[in-house]
Every structure is written in C-alpha cells, then in structure tokens.
C-alpha cells in the first residue's frame with residue numbers, strides 16, 4: 001500500500017494524516033478476539049471470586065464493556081485495567097503492530113528500518129470512564145527530554161467507527177513545528193496536560209471509520225473527550241521510530257541503574273522496544289507472538305529507573321497575565 005507523495009507532504013505540513021482502508025474487515029479480528037478472550041478471562045475470575053454475577057458474553061464487542069461497567073462499575077474497572085494499562089500483549093497485538101499495509105505507510109514516513117515501542121495502548125473508551133478522556137498533550141511530552149528532536153510516529157487506529165459523539169481524537173493542525181509545549185503533571189485522570197492558555201488555536205475533531213489510520217508526529221497536540229454514546233470507542237495507538245531514535249533494543253532492564261546518564265537512555269526507558277523491519281538483518285525482526293509476550297513481560301516486571309521528565313504539577317502552574 002504505502003503513502004502517495006501528496007500524503008507524505010500533507011503529513012509534514014499538517015502534522016497528521018488520515019489514510020483510509022489500511023486494514024480490511026478481517027485484519028483486526030484476531031486482535032478483537034484476543035481482547036474478547038482477555039475480557040472473558042477476567043470476568044471468569046471475578047465471577048469465581050463472587051465479585052461479579054454476569055459476564056455479558058451475549059452482547060457485542062462494541063457494547064459489552066458499556067453494559068458490564070454500568071452493571072458493576074468496580075468489576076468493570078477491574079476488567080478494563082489490564083487491557084487499558086498498555087500491558088496487553090495477547091493474541092492479535094503483534095499482528096496488528098506488524099500489519100504489512102501499516103508498515104508500508106510508516107516506512108514512507110521514516111524509512112524502511114523500523115522499531116516499534118511498547119508505548120502502544122489499547123483504549124476501550126467506555127462511556128462514563130473518566131480515564132477514557134485524554135487531555136491535550138503532545139506524545140513527546142511523555143518522552144525523555146533528549147528525544148524531542150527525533151521523529152516518532154503515532155498511528156491511531158479505531159476498532160469501531162470514531163465520531164465526535166463517542167469521543168474521537170482531536171488534533172491541532174500545523175502546530176507540530178513549534179517544538180515542545182509546557183506540559184503539567186496531574187492533569188485530568190492523572191495524565192500530562194497542556195494548560196488552556198498554552199494551547200495553539202485551530203483544534204479539530206477527526207471522525208474516522210474502521211480500517212483507517214491516523215498518522216501523527218510526536219509533536220502534534222491531540223486530545224479526546226467524553227463518550228456520550230452506548231458504544232465503547234475501542235481504539236489502539238501504536239508508535240514507531242527509526243533505528244537512530246534512542247531505544248533499549250539489546251539492553252536489559254538491569255542496564256538502567258540510578259546513576260546512568262539520562263541522555264544515554266531510551267526515549268521511554270521502562271518500555272520494551274523491538275524491531276519490526278530491518279532491511280540488512282531481517283533475523284532481528286520480532287515475529288513470534290510468544291517471544292513478543294516474553295519481552296513485554298521481562299520489561300513490565302522491572303521498575304526501570306528513567307529519571308523524571310521535569311514537568312511541573314498542574315496545581316503549581318502560574319497563570320500568565322496578558
């Protein structure tokens with residue numbers, strides 16, 4: 001597949017691009033099946049523990065968690081947590097990350113040698129779940145400071161049609177070239193947040209259908225708001241970079257000692273990076289789901305020291321007078 005010259009230009013100028021039809025109808029089914037299995041396993045556990053009395057297995061992928069969350073918010077929260085936290089590495093995830101049409105597009109943005117990061121997220125944005133609303137930020141705000149000038153690509157992929165009503169993504173076009181904006185810790189639902197007075201103008205919603213992909217730079221401000229429907233706005237966001245961007249491939253978590261100089265660290269020190277495509281050494285590419293799960297678990301088990309990002313708490317922000 002890949003991107004046209006005009007699409008690459010649009011990405012560079014606007015800081016984002018929507019490409020339709022990257023995934024076909026069946027491509028994302030293994031991932032949806034893997035997520036359904038993770039939901040079922042957690043429901044079975046909660047039912048066995050007497051914390052839940054029904055699993056809503058007879059409802060659709062699009063509505064199951066809405067019903068479960070409304071029926072029993074505590075149990076719903078427990079079902080959401082392991083999927084949401086970015087720790088999901090079950091069936092279908094590696095396949096989604098390695099999807100050939102997606103990788104062709106990414107290669108047109110950063111070149112053919114591609115590293116993926118574990119900063120991918122699965123977001124079952126359930127109506128009423130506050131953590132589903134993500135305040136304005138640039139993804140670079142979550143990186144180590146020495147990484148701001150590197151190119152990292154976020155691919156935002158809806159698993160159901162994303163609309164303004166169900167909380168689609170919003171971006172601010174053409175604002176990615178002005179560098180990093182001040183972020184604050186302790187924003188909405190604990191996320192990093194850009195203060196309203198620092199936000200560039202021109203925010204726009206991006207409604208998207210299943211199969212399409214939104215490509216963004218790590219400097220593109222984006223956010224998402226309340227889901228006002230009965231449907232779970234399922235999406236995944238995946239991140240890719242080239243070999244030059246600091247990563248932790250060929251390292252182990254124990255290499256991250258407290259005295260290590262931060263500028264020698266991966267952009268996200270605690271998250272496993274892995275090779276998606278290596279034109280010279282294809283044997284380095286991670287293709288085996290069991291190896292992928294083992295790598296994720298190896299890094300997830302450790303609390304890797306990564307220094308702070310240096311952002312101020314929102315409660316201490318000084319509002320500038322005009």
Ligand SMILES: O=C(O)CCC(=O)C(=O)O
Nearest residue numbers: 123134139156224235237
């Ligand atoms: O999916 C969302 O609602 C937010 C996504 C996001 O903030 C991201 O991909 O960085």
